[in-house]
Amino acid sequence: QKEVEQNSGPLSVPEGAIASLNCTYSDRVSQSFFWYRQYSGKSPELIMSIYSNGDKEDGRFTAQLNKASQYVSLLIRDSQPSDSATYLCAVTNQAGTALIFGKGTTLSVSS
Amino acid sequence: DTAVSQTPKYLVTQMGNDKSIKCEQNLGHDTMYWYKQDSKKFLKIMFSYNNKELIINETVPNRFSPKSPDKAHLNLHINSLELGDSAVYFCASSQFLAGGESTQYFGPGTRLTVL
Numbered sequence: 207q208k209e210v211e212q213n214s215g216p217l218s219v220p221e222g223a224i225a226s227l228n229c230t231y232s233d234r235v236s237q238s239f240f241w242y243r244q245y246s247g248k249s250p251e252l253i254m255s256i257y258s259n260g261d262k263e264d265g266r267f268t269a270q271l272n273k274a275s276q277y278v279s280l281l282i283r284d285s286q287p288s289d290s291a292t293y294l295c296a297v298t299n300q301a302g303t304a305l306i307f308g309k310g311t312t313l314s315v316s317s
Numbered sequence: 318d319t320a321v322s323q324t325p326k327y328l329v330t331q332m333g334n335d336k337s338i339k340c341e342q343n344l345g346h347d348t349m350y351w352y353k354q355d356s357k358k359f360l361k362i363m364f365s366y367n368n369k370e371l372i373i374n375e376t377v378p379n380r381f382s383p384k385s386p387d388k389a390h391l392n393l394h395i396n397s398l399e400l401g402d403s404a405v406y407f408c409a410s411s412q413f414l415a416g417g418e419s420t421q422y423f424g425p426g427t428r429l430t431v432l
Contacts, residue, residue: 238418249407249423250360257418292358303413304350304373305421307360 208233212295212308221317225282229295229308232276236297239271240305241280244292253293254280285315320344321424323408329430330398338393338427340408348372349391350409350421351383360407366391367413395429403431 209232219225227241238257242250254269256262256278262269268281278297282289292312296305321342330336342349350373351363364383365373371383380396391408408424 240420244358249426251423252420255418255420294360299373301372302415302418303348303367304362304365306362309357309359 208236208299208306210295210297210306210308212293212311214309215312216314217311218314218316219285221285221287221315223285223315225285225289225313225315227280227282227293227295227311227313229278229280230276231278231295231297231306233297233300233306234273234276235300236306237302238298239269239278240296241267241269241278242294242296242307244294244310246291250294282313285313287315287317289313290315319425321408321410321422323406323424323427325427326425327428327430329432331432332398332400334398335394335396336398336429337395338406338408338429340391340393340424342389342408342410342422342424344410344412344422346410346412346422347388348411348413348419349385349388350411351391351393352407352409352423354405354407354426356404364391364393398429398431400431403429405429 241253256269270279292310295308366385369385409421411419411421
């Protein structure tokens with residue numbers, strides 16, 4: 207069974223700080239990697255996607271991928287209370303036909 | 318316009334009943350999915366359809382039967398509901414790309430409670 211591992215948290219950071227979320231995956235052939243944000247009672251929404259090694263930045267968010275270490279991370283700069291949510295790491299299965307999700311990390315940003 | 322819609326939003330029913338959840342997407346995508354999110358918030362793939370053809374059927378009891386009448390719709394029928402079926406069911410859609418480099422868009426979810 208291919209797995210995606212995340213620290214469940216909660217991860218608590220003060221407003222304005224950097225939040226760092228980590229994820230490891232077991233299937234070495236996974237090619238595509240995603241971070242979804244899920245507010246309580248809502249559906250997952252895509253924050254970042256990353257397909258090649260290195261960093262990808264979008265506004266306050268930076269995704270980092272290291273395929274050799276099978277590691278994906280998400281940095282949130284200048285964290286805001288509105289960033290408080292569960293962050294789900296997802297990787298594609300071998301065929302690229304479905305996402306395998308981690309159990310999510312709950313982030314709490316205090317003002 | 319809602320991109321991926323599901324009905325109903327809430328479903329409360331007794332053990333042993335049969336129920337259906339409907340999903341529609343207006344994004345023109347060719348692939349649709351059903352995910353189950355349990356009480357611990359773990360989101361797991363159940364089924365995947367590409368161009369109305371079943372391409373993924375994870376280890377889901379055969380009481381669950383998906384049906385895709387066309388590329389824009391994917392329904393989920395559940396027979397003989399059990400307490401353990403209580404969860405939030407999410408429909409999603411995407412445009413299939415090699416390597417999985419496509420974004421999946423999720424519907425609002427259907428919260429199923431089996432009493």
